[in-house]
Amino acid sequence: MLVLENIISDRGSRYAVSGGSCQSEAEARAFLKELKRRKKFAKATHNTWACLTDTAPLKNDDGESGAGMVILRMLEREDLRNHIIVVTRWYGGKHLGGDRFRHVQDAVRHYMDQAQ
Numbered sequence: 001m002l003v004l005e006n007i008i009s010d011r012g013s014r015y016a017v018s019g020g021s022c023q024s025e026a027e028a029r030a031f032l033k034e035l036k037r038r039k040k041f042a043k044a045t046h047n048t049w050a051c052l053t054d055t056a057p058l059k060n061d062d063g064e065s066g067a068g069m070v071i072l073r074m075l076e077r078e079d080l081r082n083h084i085i086v087v088t089r090w091y092g093g094k095h096l097g098g099d100r101f102r103h104v105q106d107a108v109r110h111y112m113d114q115a116q
Contacts, residue, residue: 012092022084
């Protein structure tokens with residue numbers, strides 16, 4: 001499990017990104033459970049994630065509408081299979097509008113650069 005904290009900050013919202021091996025929905029749930037053992041992540045506003053398994057694409061917006069699809073599309077573009085990426089956001093009190101999708105993309109790119 002690779003966890004990169006405090007990688008983006010905008011108008012009070014803070015972002016982290018994490019990821020690791022994942023081959024099924026059960027493994028995705030286990031990954032999130034392990035991540036949320038860290039109190040900071042359990043208290044996050046959103047833990048949005050996606051995983052491109054050999055059998056099916058998996059994603060969850062966790063209330064951040066559309067963000068799971070952004071992560072999934074990036075995984076598909078890179079053909080990164082059997083790997084989960086979670087973008088965590090702590091809401092800072094101001095709406096970010098479309099910038100939130102750019103931050104999700106930047107977080108995933110940051111993770112992919114670090115994971116190589």
